[in-house]
Amino acid sequence: MRLTLWSLLSLSALSWLPHLASASVLAIDYGNDFIKASLMKPGVPFDVLLNKDSKRKISSVVAWKKGDRLFGQDAFNLASRFPSDTFPSLKLLEAAPFDSPIVSYYTQISTAEVRESARKTVNLVQSDGTEWSVEELIAMELAYIKHLAELTANEKVTDVIVTVPPYYSSFERDAIVDAIEISGLKTLALINDGTAVAVNYAMTRTFPIPEYHIIFDAGASGIRATLASFTTASDSKAGGQGTHIAVTAVGYDRGTGGVELDRRLRDILVEAFNSKTGRNVREDKRGMAKLWKEAQRIKSILSANTEAVASVESLAWDIDFKTKVTRAQFEEACQDLKTRFAKPVEDALKNAGLTLDDITSVILTGGSSRTPMIQAAVKASVGEDKIALNVNADESAVLGAALHGASLSRQFKTKNIRVSDISAHDIEVSYFASASASNPRPRTITTLIFPAGSKVGTKKLLTFKRKEDFSLYLDYKNPVAPGFPAGMLEVELGNVTQAIANLTEQGVIDPVVKATLTLSESGFVSVSNAIAYGEIKDDSIAGKLKGFFGGTSSSDETKTESAENVPPRDSETPGADAASSSDAPSSASESTSAAPEKEEKKKYVGPVEIPLTIDTKFPTITPMSLQEKQKARSRLRAIDAEETAKNRREEARNTFESYLYRLRDLLDEENAETPFKKCSQPKERQAIAEKLDDSFTWLHDRGDYAETSQFLDKRIALETLEKPIIHRYQEIEAFPQALNNSQMWNWSTRLFLTEARQNLTAEAAADLPSKWTKDELDALEKTLREHEAWLSEWVEKQKSVKANEDPVIETTEMKARAKVLENHLQRLWKRKVPKAVKKPKTSATTSTEVPKETGEVEDGNETPVVGDEEQQQVPLGDDGPQEHDEL
Helix, strand or coil: CCECHHHHEEECCCCCCHHHCCCCEEEEEECCCEEEEEEECCCCCECECCCCCCCCCEECCEEEECCEEEEHHHHHCCCCCCHHHEECCHHHHCCCCCCCHHHHHHHHHCCCEEEECCCCCEEEECCCCCEEEHHHHHHHHHHHHHHHHHHHHCCCCCEEEEEECCCCCHHHHHHHHHHHHHCCCEEEEEEEHHHHHHHHHHCCCCCCCCEEEEEEEECCCCEEEEEEEEEEEEECCCCEEEEEEEEEEEEEECCCCHHHHHHHHHHHHHHHHHHHHCCCHHHCHHHHHHHHHHHHHHHHHHCCCCEEEEEEEEEECCEEEEEEEEHHHHHHHCHHHHHHHCHHHHHHHHHHCCCHHHCCEEEEECHHHHCHHHHHHHHHHHCHHHEECCCCCCCHHHHHHHHHHHHHCCCEEECCEEEECECCCCEEEEEECCCCCCCCCCCEEEEEEECCCCECCEEEEEEECCCCCEEEEEEECCCCCCCCCCEEEEEEEECHHHHHHHHHHCCECCCEEEEEEEECCCCCEEEEEEEEEEEECCCCHHHHHHHHHHCCCCCCCCCCEECCCCCHHHHCCCCHHHHHHCCCCCEHHHHCCCCHHHHHHCCCCEEEEEECEEEEECCCCCCCCHHHHHHHHHHHHHHHHHHHHHHHHHHHHHHHHHHHHHHHHHCCCCCCCCHHHHCCCHHHHHHHHHHHHHHHHHHHHHCCCCCHHHHHHHHHHHHHHHHHHHHHHHHHHHHHHHHHHHHHHHHHHHHHHHHHHHHHHHHHHCCCCCCCCHHHHHHHHHHHHHHHHHHHHHHHHHHCCCCCCCCCCCHHHHHHHHHHHHHHHHHHHCCCCCCCCCCCCECCCCCECCCCCCCCEECCEECCCCCHHHHCCCCCCCCCCCCCCCC
8 A cells, every 4th residue: 555645644834843844753563473664754655664675564573693683584584593592472572471371382482592580571592691671672673663764764763653452451561662762762652553453444434424343453462353433524623524433342362363373383393293203393493493484384375275385404303394284284273263263353342332233344454364264253253244355454553553643743734533542451449548546457449440441541530538648559450461460550649648737727628639540542551640639718708608509529538530631642751740730820839839928918718739749669560660771772772883883894894805806807917908907007007916915815814803994994005006097097088078168168258259349349339338348358358368278288288198197187177267267258148238328308498308218219210229138149058059179
């Protein structure tokens, strides 16, 4: 799919910010097997970003080959040779606890070594013992995509939007954001991949009648179904039609994706090899890596054919392997999964409270949606007439994410598509009730604050009657995945005792604590603001009556209120709401800053707020700290610098080596009539030959250990000897054109002078003004004669110079002298003819007549008009007059 960027996107009118006019937005669909990216930039076609091999998708693999770091398909191909230094399927390990089942599962599909990190998550270990966190390895892949985008954009790229599965927990979202920061990018937003596909589907469509569609995304790491409504209606804010996409429900299965299909197909190949050879190939890492690659190839073939032949040369122990695999055999191995393929669709319908009759279509996307058994299961569940294949299964998510990312950026105006997404998990808040004398052991109060299906970008307010510091515990009601903890955040609200005391002193009755909980657009939960709050009552009769009829009070210890949506970039910034609340006119700082004498005259009446301190802790899976991310970024920068220096050295060596071979060919005795031989002297060729032999010897002996500067110095030494020869050849090539150019300006000037002098004489006789004076024409003729004399003298000298001798006249000097003559001529030629002024005549009467303009008829005599075009016609074009014979 290729669309012109301006058909969906136009640059915002930011004339007051010219330095932002060229800003770009990068969208990344980070998949378990492949990465797709798209760059949004004015002037760049709206399409998928290509890698250096012009591939539209990039393998999600990073690998090392004897110190050289590789990405994409190059890294994927290394798995069979360097299995311990190749790291695929990193998406499965994002924020995964080391003792979780997914880590054990990863060791079955990958040959990489895993190790527990200090944060109780997973590190991966190279064969030389170097450890990398999952975030660092993903950051390397994202930095590689960033590099490709910057090559395309020809500028720095920082803002990025990344797709994530809707079932991703806060832990996994934290992990991907940490990787983004380490890579040097800035998170614009995270978007659920099903929602991104929905945006892509709505790009070129309108929905005058509301429609419900299910986005069935069968990816490598899992299957998810996103049920969304599409509506197009008038948008008063946008001033036109707008499309609203509202995600209603989601369903998912984290264990039935393409990775699990690959694993089962590889097990078929493993059993076939073991039965034929009597040896266990699982003991050989290289053999298992080869079979994994072969299983992926066979799966693609079986999607279109009923059987395929697996063949691996020297699979293990120098044994060649070949076997036939049928689709029936593969589907039998996956028999227990068939009932689970369509379960996410059923769950999405159930969660939304809809039936299949309410659904317009089920849109298939994701690489595994091409697998026949998955398609058959979905068709059997929803009916074949509901199946839609009207989006690109591989690229729809990244293209939708790109458009949504551009709409979030302040640099672009996009098609009016508004998105409303939801959270997939129940999120509850817990806290300890205030201790009492009768019950010294406080009880725990738990409230479901954001149930599954809650809209993202919302706030909820909790009200507490507390007089001391206390903590809030934000947890998932149920574990988001096997082995993952439920506890997310522990938020301590401080300064409560002092704030309540301050409010009481000011006359506040029944002060409370209010905490704002935010579910951001990117799916992060946080306590964004906390205040001590109260109202100072008016004790007058009017105030009491007002409070009686219009006042409100709350006796509940907690009260939940909904709040407006918050933009992702604001809601994702901790403390942003707290900072904004301090600017409210009812803040405590304003109420207590008045002078005491003024307070005695008029007592402040109204609400009072005092900000509380918010200390957030991570009780279970801890995201990377600022220091850890800085250290990780330094490690990556060090690798980048080392690779850059290494690439420069290799480039310098290759360039130097190719230069040596080129010089050797030029010195070859068999090539007797080459320009190099004609323009060089024997002693010069002898010096170059000696230096060339020394350079070859040095390259053979010291080339593997030499520095970049040494290669450059060696090449410069040879180029210094070759430079005079090259210069002679270049002068011989350029001399005819330079001579012809000089002669043409001589001819043009001579022609101009001849006609100018004739016109000057005629104009003087007719008492008309002229463009030039005689002195000016004489000066031009002097310049012409000097140029002609110099050119004639030195061209004659140049004729006696041999090809292997330095020229006596340089073409640069010829061009400079011709330019002097050209400028002198152009100054006179471009001058305009002054207008003739008619002298006024005196009549017989006493009245004075006003002189008429040139060209008017008086007494039957017409004054001739003298114009620029009629005065002179010199045949000068962009390059001067036509070619002239050489002198």
